[in-house]
Amino acid sequence: MQSHRSSQHPPEGNSPLKIVVLYLLGGLLWFALSAWLLQLVPDMPLLGSAFLNLLFLLISASLLMLVLRTRHQQLRGQRLRLLADEQRYRKLYEESPQPMWICSSQEKRLLSLNDAALALFGYTMAELRMKPLQQLVYEKDQYLLNLHLQPEQHYEKAGIWRFSDDKGEIVFLDLVIHQIQFNEHTAKLVIANNLTDLIRTEEEKLRIHNELHHYKKALDRSAMLTVTDLEGNIIDINSKVSEITGWSRHELLGQNPRVLSSGHHPKHFWTTMFHSLQHGQVWRGEVRNKTKEGQPFWIDMSVVPVYDEHNQIYKYMGMAYPITDRKMAEIRSEKIHRELMTFMYKASHNLRGPVATLSGLINVAKMEVQDPITNQYIKLMGERANHLEFTLSELIAITKVKQEDLSLAAIDFQALIDDVLLSFERSIRDGGISVDVAIRTTTPFSTDEKLIRGILFYLIDNSIKFRNNQNPRIRVAVDEQSNGVLMTVADNGPGIDPEIQDRIYDMYYRGHEKSQGSGLGLYIVASIVERLCGYITLDSSIHTNSGATFRIFLPNDLYLRRNLPEKDMLPLQSEN
Template identity: 25%
Template sequence: MKFMDRIKTGTIVISLSGEIQSVNDRARVMFGDPVAEEAGMGIGELLPGFDIQKMEEENILFQTGSHRDGHVIPLYIKIHSFMLHDELYYMLELWERKGEKNEIEKHLKELADLKFALDESAIVAITDRRGIISYVNDKFCQVSKYSAQELLGSDHRLINSGCHSKEFMRNLWKTILKGNVWRGELKNKAKDGTYYWVDTTIVPFLDENGKPYQFLAIRYEITEHKQVVEELKNSIQELVDLKFALDESSIVAITDARGKITYVNDLFCKISQYSREELIGKNHRIINSNYHSHEFFKQLWQTISSGKVWKGEIRNRAKDGTYYWVDTTIVPFLDENGKPYQYLAIRFEITDKKRVEKELQHMMTRLLDVQEEERKRLSRNLHDGVGQNLYGHLITINRMRSKVEHPLLDQMQEEVSELIEEVRDISWELRPSVLDDLGLVPAIRSFLTRFAENYQIAVSFDCSLSGSRLGFEKETTIYRVIQESLTNVRKYACVDEASVSIRGWEDGLRVVISDEGCGFGADHQKSGVGLFSMEERARSVGGKLKVRSAAGQGTTVVLELPMVPGTPI
């Protein structure tokens, strides 16, 4: 509040024509008591030369008044207009200029304080109406990196960055030359060539004719703000581009913490055959194919509700009842407490891939069956054909030796015996007849006995299987996994002991082959052909194979096979 506002004022109300309508007590005292409110008395009698048309509302004017006794009264006058009964009236506020020096000093002190505050917080410059700089504060020099001497007498082209168009600058000048305030953001160039942004207000100072005679520019540096805004714009644009790319290539859905769908993209609607309206507000049970177990989804929710990303393959059902597979990644969005408040699911359709995998799996199973049949045929041919012929030759040689003694007969007898043993070993490796004739357990026991004799590795065997047969494919898979695992033990483990166990496990069967030998790292584990063969055999009968090994910590191979409920094991 200025000092004049703190002084009790006199008030006079006049009409549009200048006739006095009312005068308050303070005004009566100013002009000499009493001041008659006579009809037709004009304001000019109290304020000689006063012209209401030249007054602007809220502006303060210096005016002299005429006291009743004839002396002159120095006054400040402020005018306000108002409507009453559809007539325009003016109220004049009047202050006597008593003690003017002290009041002016106070006012100047206020102005000095305001200037100090402005200089501390803002970049300030004053130019004449041609734009020539006549004043700059320290902050202007600090930001522009020009000295006051370099700036004074120049115009603002000295710091022009060239980033704004001619139309932009023309608009600015049109505004302020009309006496209007201009506000906007400007990019300027400092003396060292660096750029800086300023939030600018340019205020024209007007002469008695309403024409600008100088301009006050108040600026606040916003370079960091502009950089942040620019970075945000770039980030938002990147996000828009990423969303576009994601929507074009992926099936996208967002759900709340309870799993209720809040967003789906067009690709989700297209592949699920549901409209967006049918999906929003529902949960993913609407596309549940019932292919996966309750435990599968329980584990999924446990993962994401704990704030971890879940990845896997899911079979869904479209609106028309057809099935489709999706490779799915579910990402939880966490609040400030680390709790998920929504989930983003990104899916890629892999129906064709799963179909090809199924066909390959069927083909692999068929190849394994054909391989075993061929092994069985070769084994039988070797045993019943070549083996029997060699055995016949051995009998003949033995008969000849009983009648004739000759070193060649002894040599032939020895060589034929070795050949018979080799054929028997090859036949056994291809497929032991005991596996087909007597079953899995006798075949394993026979194999372990031969393995121990040939390689001096003792293998303990623990089995809970009954005498029931498990079927050609499952028995072959179990036998081959044990055979391949122990072959690896013989080649790489550097041990003289190992163990094999076969146990019932929930609705399935678990086979464990372990040793405490050298073990191996993950790279060797991934590259092994034998491991690939075991995994394919396990998959061919719907089972799973797991290998746990580390250098110096031994190896454990676990085969898990599903069994039909009620199968005696």
């Protein structure tokens, strides 16, 4: 910053007027003293008088020189102090973290900017020096230039102005303007306080507040919102709760949500919810409640714990959507499904008797009829009867998978796999199939044994049917996982075309020209896996001759007990 005139003044005792008066008084006193000394020696010779005058003159000159020297030293000290003050002010100006600049009062041109101002605007001194301040002021705030930069205004809090930086972004500055002398001209020193972050934060808070207002408005129209304290007492609800339940806000505040309970859910249903919430987890479930008049209604409810600034849970917030219509449709659909399953089971079961009788009669006919042509027809009838009996068995298996309760017990995989392979002993021997079994488990695993048997039966049956005619191999493996087991059934057969792999689990789908089955085997496998809350994957390609590899992950019984309805499970059986 270039030098500007200080507002400090010399001390009052050293003003020029006082110095002149002192010199006059001193001169008069000296002349009076000289006249008095001359009167004491009236007969002094002329030379002696001249010498005396010269002496007086020298004394006067010495005194005057002493006074002038003293005054010069005073002025020099003042000048050094002013220069030191100017250096301090210059350093404060240049190194201040607050943006500052100096502009002319008349033309409003930038004369100087400190480093903080240059960093704020993103320009260099060369780019801004002698440029009009209008270049930085935001277009809509340029009227403030003439309002606050008048020469007669010595100090003013000019308020918040908007400026544009080198990137065109808006910068909010709170300005204080001082009038100073800069290079012998009147100028304005502008001190700015950058409020951009604060204003941006306030704008963001306002935006969030408006969004939350709109979200709340939308939620009030579509969802039920309930807030409870840690004891479960209701402390706030929205209008949708009153609309659905028939209870007013005044009636529900302070009440426990149990006032809405229909008694439909068992105790452990609510225990699980409270346990999840107390451990900071979000809970979600479908709940059947009742209105004030006692009418049942269903909601899809999510409850979340709310934390305070100390990361402690201090209330719970529940949001629920009415799903009564959907739930009633599901109940009706489930009823129809159960009725169809029951019908299919009973019809299949009732048909097995006549089919078994028909098979027996066909076998008797084979033994008694000697005509070759007739025997050929009897053989075809026998094959169709066997196929029908097998299909009925699979339909019965489907109904059992869908409807029967799970019976969880510890599984002996080695014994179970050996037993399943025993039922294919003749096919394995006649086909020359090499079977490799690997069990890699150390922790007991519990699930429904008859369903595991079904998975193994249908997958091994598929591998035998679609085996490789040269050196056929089947691999069965069970590997322990952190929360379950991974079962693998692999073969080296022709494989399954990737284009049909998404459809192989469909009912009655047969994707191979060699397939002579009912198209229900893999559908039953997928149904069992779904019932046991697992998943199945297939790795196969018809181009690499790598066969088909089915991998089935099954969770342990603890997972099943947490995720299946109580009616679907029987007590865990012991290994004995």
